[in-house]
Every structure is written in structure tokens, then in C-alpha cells.
Amino acid sequence: MSIDLNAKSPAGPLAQAWEQYKFDLKLVNPANKRKHTVLIVGSGLAGGSAAATLGELGYNVHCFCYQDSPRRAHSIAAQGGINAAKNYPNDGDSVWRLFYDTVKGGDFRSREANVYRLAQVSVNIIDQCVAQGVPFAREYGGLLANRSFGGAQVSRTFYARGQTGQQLLLGAYSALERQIAAGKVTMHARSEMLDLIVIDGQARGIVTRDMVTGKIETWFGDAVVLGTGGYGNVFYLSTNAKGCNVTAAYRAYKRGAAFANPCFTQIHPTCIPVAGDHQSKLTLMSESLRNDGRVWVPKKSGDHRAPGDIPEAERDYFLERKYPSFGNLAPRDISSRSAKEVCDEGRGVGPGGRGVYLDFAEAIGRLGEDTIRERYGNLFEMYERITDENPYKVPMRIYPAVHYTMGGLWVDYNLMGTIAGLFVIGEANFSDHGANRLGASALMQGLADGYFVLPYTIGNYIATHKLAAVDAAHPAARAVVDQVADRIARLLAVKGTRTVDSFHRELGLLLWENCGMARNAEGLQTALARIPELRAEFWRDVKVLGTGEELNQSLEKAGRVADYMEFAELMCRDALAREESCGGHFRTEYQTADGEAKRDDERFSHVAAWEYTGDETPPVRHIEPLEFENIQLATRSYK
Amino acid sequence: MNLTLHVWRQVDAGAPGRLVRYEARDVSPDMSFLEMLDVVNEGLIEKGEDPIAFDHDCREGICGSCGVMINGSAHGPMAGTATCQLHMRSFKDGDKIVIEPWRARAFPVLRDLIVDRSPLDRIIQAGGFVSIATGNAPDAHTILVPKQDAESAMDAAQCIGCGACVAACPNASAMLFTAAKVSHLGLLPQGQPERDRRALGMVTQMDLEGFGGCTNYGECTTACPKEISLETIARMNRDFRVATFRARPESAGAGSS
Numbered sequence: 001m002s003i004d005l006n007a008k009s010p011a012g013p014l015a016q017a018w019e020q021y022k023f024d025l026k027l028v029n030p031a032n033k034r035k036h037t038v039l040i041v042g043s044g045l046a047g048g049s050a051a052a053t054l055g056e057l058g059y060n061v062h063c064f065c066y067q068d069s070p071r072r073a074h075s076i077a078a079q080g081g082i083n084a085a086k087n088y089p090n091d092g093d094s095v096w097r098l099f100y101d102t103v104k105g106g107d108f109r110s111r112e113a114n115v116y117r118l119a120q121v122s123v124n125i126i127d128q129c130v131a132q133g134v135p136f137a138r139e140y141g142g143l144l145a146n147r148s149f150g151g152a153q154v155s156r157t158f159y160a161r162g163q164t165g166q167q168l169l170l171g172a173y174s175a176l177e178r179q180i181a182a183g184k185v186t187m188h189a190r191s192e193m194l195d196l197i198v199i200d201g202q203a204r205g206i207v208t209r210d211m212v213t214g215k216i217e218t219w220f221g222d223a224v225v226l227g228t229g230g231y232g233n234v235f236y237l238s239t240n241a242k243g244c245n246v247t248a249a250y251r252a253y254k255r256g257a258a259f260a261n262p263c264f265t266q267i268h269p270t271c272i273p274v275a276g277d278h279q280s281k282l283t284l285m286s287e288s289l290r291n292d293g294r295v296w297v298p299k300k301s302g303d304h305r306a307p308g309d310i311p312e313a314e315r316d317y318f319l320e321r322k323y324p325s326f327g328n329l330a331p332r333d334i335s336s337r338s339a340k341e342v343c344d345e346g347r348g349v350g351p352g353g354r355g356v357y358l359d360f361a362e363a364i365g366r367l368g369e370d371t372i373r374e375r376y377g378n379l380f381e382m383y384e385r386i387t388d389e390n391p392y393k394v395p396m397r398i399y400p401a402v403h404y405t406m407g408g409l410w411v412d413y414n415l416m417g418t419i420a421g422l423f424v425i426g427e428a429n430f431s432d433h434g435a436n437r438l439g440a441s442a443l444m445q446g447l448a449d450g451y452f453v454l455p456y457t458i459g460n461y462i463a464t465h466k467l468a469a470v471d472a473a474h475p476a477a478r479a480v481v482d483q484v485a486d487r488i489a490r491l492l493a494v495k496g497t498r499t500v501d502s503f504h505r506e507l508g509l510l511l512w513e514n515c516g517m518a519r520n521a522e523g524l525q526t527a528l529a530r531i532p533e534l535r536a537e538f539w540r541d542v543k544v545l546g547t548g549e550e551l552n553q554s555l556e557k558a559g560r561v562a563d564y565m566e567f568a569e570l571m572c573r574d575a576l577a578r579e580e581s582c583g584g585h586f587r588t589e590y591q592t593a594d595g596e597a598k599r600d601d602e603r604f605s606h607v608a609a610w611e612y613t614g615d616e617t618p619p620v621r622h623i624e625p626l627e628f629e630n631i632q633l634a635t636r637s638y639k
Numbered sequence: 640m641n642l643t644l645h646v647w648r649q650v651d652a653g654a655p656g657r658l659v660r661y662e663a664r665d666v667s668p669d670m671s672f673l674e675m676l677d678v679v680n681e682g683l684i685e686k687g688e689d690p691i692a693f694d695h696d697c698r699e700g701i702c703g704s705c706g707v708m709i710n711g712s713a714h715g716p717m718a719g720t721a722t723c724q725l726h727m728r729s730f731k732d733g734d735k736i737v738i739e740p741w742r743a744r745a746f747p748v749l750r751d752l753i754v755d756r757s758p759l760d761r762i763i764q765a766g767g768f769v770s771i772a773t774g775n776a777p778d779a780h781t782i783l784v785p786k787q788d789a790e791s792a793m794d795a796a797q798c799i800g801c802g803a804c805v806a807a808c809p810n811a812s813a814m815l816f817t818a819a820k821v822s823h824l825g826l827l828p829q830g831q832p833e834r835d836r837r838a839l840g841m842v843t844q845m846d847l848e849g850f851g852g853c854t855n856y857g858e859c860t861t862a863c864p865k866e867i868s869l870e871t872i873a874r875m876n877r878d879f880r881v882a883t884f885r886a887r888p889e890s891a892g893a894g895s896s
């Protein structure tokens with residue numbers, strides 16, 4: 001075993017662990033910070049907050065994103081809200097409860113120490129964002145408003161209408177722009193990271209492509225931070241922004257960073273159903289809607305009456321029926337799977353029968369249309385714009401869609417991967433959400449990592465490592481640059497007959513069918529047999545026009561899809577090896593008599609971290625055992 | 640439905656551009672405008688022609704990446720709607736659609752429908768923030784914000800930075816964009832200490848970037864996908880006047896750190 005999966009979780013009582021740990025960390029002398037360069041890839045909540053904070057601390061920071069401005073990172077699209085254990089509503093919340101809920105929600109597949117720290121710093125995040133001028137929703141008394149969000153029985157979610165991610169990201173972006181103006185951060189927009197440079201076992205640099213001129217460039221520093229987001233787009237259709245990719249993380253994996261739990265993906269229950277073959281992405285309807293909307297389908301299969309013509313007695317409010325204490329607020333994995341089940345039974349609604357109703361009639365009757373408009377107005381408008389149906393009058397139609405990836409590069413308590421000096425933050429790492437993420441917890445994690453965790457732990461790394469200066473002339477750097485250039489040349493040289501998108505769609509469908517909401521050994525084997533064939537077809541027949549020395553969007557896509565073609569296989573291997581059901585990973589062979597996920601704590605209470613061994617040899621699965629010292633492992637029940 | 644497109648094609652910033660005609664066949668009314676372009680592009684690639692380059696990312700009307708002139712209006716015919724959220728049911732069979740990039744001196748075309756909007760980031764750098772370092776914040780409840788103020792601030796803060804206001808304005812002015820940020824922060828207690836500096840800094844930067852002046856056409860707010868109101872501009876003008884009046888020489892150029 002050549003990789004070290006020591007989590008470095010601090011010993012001792014959880015509640016004091018992070019404080020003590022921070023105290024024990026070595027500091028970089030303030031006057032010396034400017035001599036240390038940190039490369040941060042990503043300007044989302046994780047990368048943006050980290051870049052701003054490290055700039056404020058005095059480091060010399062370079063930040064990269066593929067959009068034309070850091071403000072456009074995919075975090076901008078988050079709607080519902082951000083959790084924090086403030087307990088402002090005085091409804092019994094606490095750091096401990098947020099910690100407990102997150103571990104339980106993740107189906108006991110996350111690391112206690114990391115999650116506890118996340119819950120602790122959650123309160124600082126809200127303070128920071130408010131001070132930046134984030135216009136969170138307020139009560140008439142001027143205090144911050146809270147709501148409850150999927151899977152929680154307390155109201156701990158802070159929000160800014162249905163645009164929480166936007167407002168939090170603009171907060172981080174404004175802090176980042178302040179540092180750019182101060183000369184502490186250099187921003188490189190429209191720059192795509194295509195590889196990682198590892199020198200003497202340490203992450204020292206990256207290779208980027210300038211997306212306007214096509215220029216291949218190298219950048220060096222004392223440490224590299226990836227805040228590059230999730231890989232949900234491996235499925236082609238997802239709620240992610242079109243440019244979201246696995247490239248940065250996957251390239252790091254191929255350079256020696258272990259990839260943890262790649263099969264842990266989250267399928268969000270409330271998205272607008274697919275309308276046709278032209279569909280290019282799926283749109284999320286925030287799950288905050290489930291606070292007031294009731295989910296149902298007709299009791300009879302093949303009932304094609306208009307929703308209004310189906311009497312109460314002939315409707316099946318299946319979440320309320322199956323999970324009486326959580327009802328429509330049951331966690332995402334459970335809600336998604338239940339929707340799939342009723343559609344598989346032929347009870348789905350709308351074109352193609354892949355949809356369930358989310359009905360606001362009862363809430364409108366109880367609270368009035370104005371209250372509903374105030375709470376969800378922009379979401380209702382968005383729904384109407386896309387579907388041409390008015391959800392105040394007819395129930396919304398929703399269906400699950402790929403939304404978030406809990407898997408990611410393996411990191412220890414310091415958020416450092418298995419390559420020294422490579423830090424991974426936000427959705428790109430695997431750390432806090434186990435096998436299923438609770439609503440409103442990704443924004444929390446991204447900002448926790450970037451504002452409050454990484455700035456400490458990276459300082460310790462820099463303070464304790466003496467690094468020789470390196471530059472583009474270093475043989476290791478030259479080799480990586482050559483490989484990057486060669487790959488681009490090969491993509492352009494295929495000159496085949498099929499577009500990149502057509503390959504991406506085919507791969508996505510294959511994964512959705514075999515490694516989606518429900519998986520089994522047979523389907524995974526089918527996918528594992530087909531993916532290498534499809535990959536070979538891609539490299540034989542893809543058609544990428546133009547050159548590498550210009551703005552070339554087909555080439556950008558081709559590079560990303562080429563990585564997905566390899567990464568998809570890793571996902572399926574991981575799903576096949578995990579012979580249990582947990583959270584978003586539902587293996588049909590492992591379920592209870594009433595169809596609930598059956599975990600196998602004896603054999604699988606661990607993180608699976610995959611090590612790349614070469615293109616021709618299979619990756620090696622390593623494990624990090626998970627110890628639960630503070631929480632009793634229990635069967636997750638939301639009944 | 641079938642449509643005829645006239646699309647601006649330009650290889651790079653230095654090259655001349657021109658409108659090129661394409662036929663878009665079998666367009667479904669349920670497609671978004673960008674999905675229609677996707678389909679056209681797939682066809683172009685199959686024929687061996689370079690696909691049309693356009694900026695986009697979230698396709699949910701929130702990231703501000705997308706944006707083109709559609710028959711002369713920024714983001715097309717539907718009020719309060721970004722290009723990615725515009726659906727083809729807004730058009731009818733046989734329509735002719737002219738698609739062009741944002742036109743403004745401050746936004747050079749990089750390729751086809753893609754322009755350089757980095758001046759907007761630099762306007763934010765000139766003061767569109769509250770100077771508070773990570774970890775320095777007091778408890779969030781120490782400052783109360785009246786609900787109405789928070790709502791008005793949010794109305795302005797919704798700006799997605801797409802640049803449609805600039806593209807729609809006959810003077811190519813970036814007033815609405817700048818005013819949205821000045822208003823968002825100016826309406827909140829957190830934004831008060833730097834209110835003068837912010838208005839002065841941002842307005843000055845806006846002028847430096849080569850945007851035109853505002854002569855109250857109001858086209859910006861009509862084109863804005865978030866329907867940011869003209870009141871923000873009135874508010875910014877007020878802040879700017881007050882700040883100019885109050886400014887002592889040393890604070891006017893005090894930089895932005």
C-alpha cells in the first residue's frame with residue numbers, strides 16, 4: 001500500500017478538539033506570508049472564500065476559474081439556504097444536533113471529527129456573511145429568519161429568497177475582489193486547469209489552458225488548493241452548470257491523489273422532468289418547496305386524468321404515508337427513490353410518466369396565495385417559464401435528477417489529500433457528507449472549508465515544509481506540459497464523425513441506468529463492460545473542429561468528456577465493490593423487506609479510497625475505517 | 640417549427656465579423672434558446688463547420704454568463720428573462736432571428752457571441768464590498784436590519800452581472816450594474832462606513848473603463864433579467880453627489896484596500 005490514509009483526527013473530546021488542534025498548528029510569520037504562493041483552483045464558495053481569506057492573511061494567491069468571472073461559479077445557483085447551528089429560533093438546535101443530523105443523514109459514512117468541526121464553525125459563517133452585507137431574509141423585528149430544510153426537525157436554515165447561493169457567493173466574490181484590488185490575489189478567469197505538477201512527492205504547480213488564446217501555461221507555488229466542485233455532469237443531465245467537470249480532481253487522482261467514494265452521488269427529488277431529447281440540463285426546484293408542497297401520484301396505475309379531476313381518495317401521498325414523522329421532508333435519497341418506485345409502478349405523471357406531483361393547493365388554501373408567492377415566488381416563476389404551466393393553479397411536476405456528489409478526493413482532517421501540499425475543499429473533496437448530504441449543508445461546508453478551516457491548516461503545512469524554488473524548466477513540469485499538449489493534439493487529430501455531446505449523452509444515460517438511483521451487480525457489470533468500448537469509440541470517432549490555439553468550446557468539452565469516460569468506470573467499480581446500501585448508494589440486492597436501504601456496518605463502515613495505478617492496470621481500493629466514538633450507529637429511520 | 644437565424648460570426652477580437660445565415664429546422668417550443676443553438680451547433684459540427692461560440696453555464700438565469708442580442712433586444716423579447724431561460728415558444732414558425740453579441744466599446748468581442756466583460760469585475764474592485772476580513776465579524780444578531788431594508792437591499796443585490804444593461808443602453812452605460820451594487824450595500828447598516836468611498840470609487844472606475852454616461856433612456860431596466868429598478872440609479876447619483884460634496888482631497892483617491 002503506497003498511500004497513507006491517516007485521517008489525523010485529533011484525539012480527545014470532540015468539543016475541544018478543533019480549538020486545541022488550531023493551537024497546536026504551526027504559524028507562518030506574518031512578514032513571511034507574502035513570500036509564499038498558494039494556487040487556488042476554483043472561485044466558488046470554497047475556492048473564492050479561501051482565496052479571499054488567504055489574501056487577507058498576506059499570502060500571495062493565484063486563483064483560477066473557467067468562467068469569465070469568479071462571480072459565476074456554480075455555487076451561484078444554490079437556491080434553498082445554508083445551515084448553521086445558531087439556534088436563533090430556540091427550537092432545540094445545537095452544534096451537537098447539527099453534527100448528529102449530518103452524520104445520521106450521511107448514513108454513518110462520514111468522519112466524526114470533520115463533521116463536528118463543520119457544525120462548530122457553521123455559526124461563524126453566518127456572522128461573516130452578515131458582516132459582508134449578505135441580505136439574508138429577516139423577520140419584522142430585524143432579526144434573521146430561519147426555515148427548516150430537508151431532513152431536519154429544527155429551523156436552522158438561513159436564506160436569501162430562493163437565491164442563497166448567489167448572495168453568499170457574491171459576498172465571497174466581493175471579499176475576493178477586494179483582495180484583487182489590494183494586489184494580494186491575482187485572478188485568472190477563463191483558465192482551465194488541465195493537470196497537476198507534483199515534484200518530489202509534493203503538489204507544486206498546475207498546468208492551465210488560457211481559454212481565449214489556447215496558451216498552455218504553468219504556475220507554481222508552495223501548495224495547490226482544488227475547490228473545483230462536483231462531478232455530477234458525468235451523467236450528462238444534472239442540475240449542475242454546464243461547465244462543471246471532474247477534470248481537475250481526476251487529473252490529481254492520476255497524479256497520485258486518492259479518490260474517495262466516487263459512487264456516492266446525490267439524486268435530488270425535486271427537479272423539473274425531462275421535456276425532450278434536446279434537454280441540455282435539468283433545473284432544480286428548491287426542496288424548500290417541500291415545506292409547503294405535498295407530493296403525490298394517483299393510486300391507480302395508468303390514471304391519465306388531469307390532477308384536478310382526481311379525487312382526494314384516489315391520490316397517494318406516498319411520502320406522508322411511508323414516513324409519517326418526516327412526511328414530505330424525508331431526506332433526499334429516500335424521497336428520490338420513492339418517486340422512482342411509484343413511477344416504475346406505472347403511476348408516474350406527465351409526458352413519459354416520469355414525474356410526480358408537488359401540490360401547493362392545500363398550502364395556498366391555508367396560507368393564501370400571497371404568502372406562497374412571498375416564500376417561493378421566484379421558483380414558481382422559473383417553473384412556469386420552463387414548463388409553461390402555472391403552479392398556483394396546477395400542481396408542479398417533479399422528478400429526481402443528479403444533483404451533488406458526496407464522493408471526491410480523499411482528504412485528512414487538514415483537508416489535505418494523499419499528495420502532500422494538495423488541499424481539496426468544497427464539493428471537490430469527500431469529507432463531510434458521508435453517503436448522502438442534507439439540504440443546505442453544501443454551502444455551509446464550502447464556506448467552512450474556505451473561510452475557517454483551510455486558512456489554518458495550510459499555514460501549518462507551509463510553516464513545516466521547506467520547499468525548494470521550482471519553475472517551468474523543471475523536468476517534471478516539462479513532462480506534464482508535454483502530456484497536456486499531446487492530449488490536446490490527439491483530441492484534435494481524431495477527426496471522427498460524432499460530436500462530443502453525442503458521446504457525453506450516451507455515457508450519461510448508461511450511468512443513469514446502471515449507476516443511478518438504484519444499482520445492482522448485474523447493471524454495474526454491464527456498464528463496466530460498455531464504458532471501455534465507448535471510450536475506445538470516443539478516441540476513434542470524436543469530431544473536434546478547429547485548433548488548440550483559439551477559443552474552442554468543442555475542445556474544452558472534449559477534454560472534460562475524455563476524463564468522464566475514464567472516471568465513470570471508477571464510479572461503477574466503487575459501486576460494485578460496496579456490497580451494501582447506504583444513503584444515495586442503493587444496491588437493490590441489499591434492502592430490507594419493506595424496501596429500505598440495508599447497511600452492512602460489519603463490512604463497510606469505511607471510506608473507500610481508490611489509488612490510480614496506470615491506464616492499463618485496475619485501480620486499487622484502500623480503506624479508511626470509520627470509528628464512531630460519539631454517535632451510536634443506528635439504522636437510519638425517518639418513519 | 641423552422642426558423643432562419645442570422646448569427647454574428649467573428650473569429651477573434653482582431654478579426655472583422657459578419658452575420659451568417661443558418662436554417663434551424665424542427666425546433667421544439669419546449670427548447671430553451673440556448674438548446675436551440677446547441678442543436679444548430681451539432682448540425683454545424685456534423686457538416687464540418689465551426690460551431691457558434693456563446694457564453695453560458697448555469698442555464699438557470701442566475702450565473703450571468705449568457706446573453707446575446709436577439710432581434711436587437713438584450714436577452715430577447717421576454718421581460719425579466721435571461722437568454723438561457725427564454726424558450727422557443729416565444730417565437731413562431733418562419734420567424735427570422737438576428738443574434739448578435741453585446742455591443743459596447745468596453746466589451747470587445749472575443750469570438751462570435753462572446754465578449755469580454757472584465758470591466759464589470761474592475762468596477763466591483765473599486766469599492767463594491769464591505770471591508771471586513773474573515774474572522775472579524777461580530778455575532779450576526781448584534782445588528783438588526785429592518786425587514787423592509789433587507790428586502791430592498793435584496794432587490795438590488797439580485798443583479799447577475801450579465802451586462803445586458805450595458806448592451807441595451809444607447810450610450811453603453813454601466814450605470815444600472817454599478818448602481819445595483821451601490822444600492823445593495825448602501826441600504827444596509829453594514830455598508831454605511833464606506834458608502835462615500837464606494838460611490839466615488841465605483842463611478843470613477845466605470846468612467847475609466849469607457850462606459851458611456853446615463854441620459855435616462857431606461858432601456859437598461861427593461862432589458863435586465865432581474866428587473867433591477869431605475870431607483871437604484873437615482874440612489875447612486877445621490878450618494879455620488881453627497882460623497883463628492885463631503886470628500887476631502889485625501890479620501891477621494893484612497894484606494895480600495
Ligand SMILES: Cc1cc2nc3c(=O)[nH]c(=O)nc-3n(C[C@H](O)[C@H](O)[C@H](O)COP(=O)(O)OP(=O)(O)OC[C@H]3O[C@@H](n4cnc5c(N)ncnc54)[C@H](O)[C@@H]3O)c2cc1C
Pocket residue numbers: 041042043044045046047048064065066067070072073074075076077078079080081082083164165191192193194227228229230239240241244245247248284403404425426427428439440441442443444446
Ligand atoms: C441548482 C443547485 C442548487 C443548490 N442548492 C443548494 C442549497 O440550497 N444549499 C446548499 O447547501 N447547497 C446547494 N447546492 C450545492 C452547492 O451549491 C454546491 O455543492 C456548492 O456550491 C459547491 O461549491 P464549490 O465551491 O465546492 O464548487 P463550485 O461552486 O462548483 O465552484 C467550482 C469552481 O471551480 C472552477 N473550476 C472547476 N473546474 C475547473 C478547472 N478544471 N479549471 C479551472 N477552474 C475550474 C469553476 O470555475 C468554479 O469557480 C445546490 C446545487 C445546485 C446544482
Ligand code: FES
Pocket residue numbers: 694695696697698699700701702703704705706721722723724799
Ligand atoms: S447561463 Fe447562467 S444566466 Fe444564463
